[in-house]
Amino acid sequence: MTQFKINPKLDLVLERIVDVPRELVWAAWTKPEHIVKWFTPAPWTTIDCEIDLRPGGMFRTTMRSPEGKDFPNMGCFLEVIPNERLVWTDALLPGYRPSEKPFFTAVIALEKQGKGTRYTATAIHRDEASRKQHEDMGFHQGWGTALDQLVAHVKKM
Amino acid sequence: MTQFKINPKLDLVLERIVDVPRELVWAAWTKPEHIVKWFTPAPWTTIDCEIDLRPGGMFRTTMRSPEGKDFPNMGCFLEVIPNERLVWTDALLPGYRPSEKPFFTAVIALEKQGKGTRYTATAIHRDEASRKQHEDMGFHQGWGTALDQLVAHVKKM
Numbered sequence: 001m002t003q004f005k006i007n008p009k010l011d012l013v014l015e016r017i018v019d020v021p022r023e024l025v026w027a028a029w030t031k032p033e034h035i036v037k038w039f040t041p042a043p044w045t046t047i048d049c050e051i052d053l054r055p056g057g058m059f060r061t062t063m064r065s066p067e068g069k070d071f072p073n074m075g076c077f078l079e080v081i082p083n084e085r086l087v088w089t090d091a092l093l094p095g096y097r098p099s100e101k102p103f104f105t106a107v108i109a110l111e112k113q114g115k116g117t118r119y120t121a122t123a124i125h126r127d128e129a130s131r132k133q134h135e136d137m138g139f140h141q142g143w144g145t146a147l148d149q150l151v152a153h154v155k156k157m
Numbered sequence: 158m159t160q161f162k163i164n165p166k167l168d169l170v171l172e173r174i175v176d177v178p179r180e181l182v183w184a185a186w187t188k189p190e191h192i193v194k195w196f197t198p199a200p201w202t203t204i205d206c207e208i209d210l211r212p213g214g215m216f217r218t219t220m221r222s223p224e225g226k227d228f229p230n231m232g233c234f235l236e237v238i239p240n241e242r243l244v245w246t247d248a249l250l251p252g253y254r255p256s257e258k259p260f261f262t263a264v265i266a267l268e269k270q271g272k273g274t275r276y277t278a279t280a281i282h283r284d285e286a287s288r289k290q291h292e293d294m295g296f297h298q299g300w301g302t303a304l305d306q307l308v309a310h311v312k313k314m
Contacts, residue, residue, distance in 0.1 A: 004213075004252055055212065055236060056161075056244075078235065078253055079212060087213075091248050091255040095161055096235055096262040098248040098283040102255040126255040 004107060004122065010131050012123040014143045022110040022117040024154045026083045029108060034157075035061065038149035041142050053080055058094040078105070085109050103130060119147065161264060161279065167288050169280040171300045179267040179274040181311045183240045186265060191314075192218065195306035198299050210237055215251040235262070242266050260287060276304065 006013060018025070028034040032049035039046040040063050047070070048062040059075040076094050079087035091102035104123045111118040121143055125131040163170060175182070185191040189206035196203040197220050204227070205219040216232040233251050236244035248259035261280045268275040278300055282288040 010254070087253060089249065089253060089255065091259065092246065092262070093283075095281070096244060096246060096264075097167070097281050098246065098259040098262060098287075100283060102248065102259060105249070105253040105255060107253075124252070124254050126250075126257060130255075 004124075006122065009128055010125050012125075012131060012134055012139045014121045014140060014147070015119070016144070016147065017113050017116055017118050018147065018151050019116040020151055020154045021115065022083050022112055024157060025110055025117050025119060025150065026086075027157070028150050028154050029086055030080075034153065038153045039063075039146060041145035041149070052094065053077065055080060056094065056096055059088045074099070083110060102126070104134060121147075161281075163279065166285055167282050169282075169288060169291055169296045171278045171297060171304070172276070173301070173304060174270050174273055174275050175304065175308050176273040177308055177311045178272065179240050179269055181314060182267055182274050182276060182307065183243075184314070185307050185311050186243055187237075191310065195310045196220075196303060198302035198306070209251065210234065212237060213251065213253055216245045231256070240267060259283070261291060278304075 028038060030051060030053050032051050035049040036046045039061060043066040045064045046061050047064045050058055050060040052058040055077055057077045059077055061073045063071045063073065065071070073090065074093055075088045075090045076092040076096060077086070077088045079085055086108040087105065089105035091099055091105065093099050104125050107122040107124065109120040123134055123139060125134060185195060187208060187210050189208050192206040193203045196218060200223040202221045203218050204221045207215055207217040209215040212234055214234045216234055218230045220228045220230065222228070230247065231250055232245045232247045233249040233253060234243070234245045236242055243265045244262065246262035248256055248262065250256050261282050264279040264281065266277040280291055280296060282291060
């Protein structure tokens with residue numbers, strides 16, 4: 001397992017303790033039928049998702065804007081450690097093929113915290129400009145709202 | 158383990174059976190003291206190498222031209238399956254950080270073949286232009302000569 005060193009100039013981090021067990025957070029992150037319920041902050045929606053849950057496997061989503069425009073995303077899983085850590089990147093396509101428009105690698109780390117979960121999402125960028133772009137796109141609010149939606153969805157599971 | 162589908166328009170493949178056991182080929186590929194002995198076709202040399210042999214770990218080399226100019230390369234391991242498969246890419250830096258100049262992902266696959274090894278090196282590119290650039294740089298001859306050097310080195314180990 002890789003140890004990650006956060007670089008504050010290049011990375012963005014959302015860390016929060018949520019009151020749902022990490023096994024359910026893991027399920028919400030790794031099954032398409034759950035992803036479409038919480039992945040994009042409303043009024044955006046995720047209308048489609050395909051997951052091949054192994055290193056080198058596909059992580060594909062399609063997001064739809066409130067105006068009805070679709071935005072496809074294609075990525076590749078790098079590490080899959082059940083209930084503990086999920087790593088994927090858009091710098092590679094499935095099968096590790098370099099992509100046309102690399103932007104970031106995501107690390108979702110889950111730790112048991114009493115009956116809940118310490119949830120840490122890290123976005124890793126190649127340069128300060130990419131980090132700033134992601135921050136200006138609303139990383140903290142967006143990923144925070146998505147996490148609220150994840151928790152609400154998990155409580156209905 | 159990921160199954161790789163070769164795309165002849167985007168990928169380059171060198172496949173050969175060599176008369177040394179795959180355990181020694183693996184050692185030659187994964188220890189810096191061996192890498193510097195065979196990795197670059199003479200009269201080029203590899204003057205330095207650093208390896209952190211795990212997914213997300215560093216694969217760094219410095220190549221020196223016959224004129225004495227140094228060319229540093231930095232990559233990241235993706236899959237490490239001893240004696241069987243080694244995958245790394247220059248699309249990511251160590252810790253999976255997207256890189257500035259992604260070019261290719263390499264898959265070294267080793268299969269036991271009698272007392273020897275079926276050696277398959279695949280270079281995976283994002284587009285036809287990158288594939289052609291790599292071919293024009295002398296992929297087949299270069300990787301073939303490096304493999305000759307690897308086999309010669311291994312026989313002296």
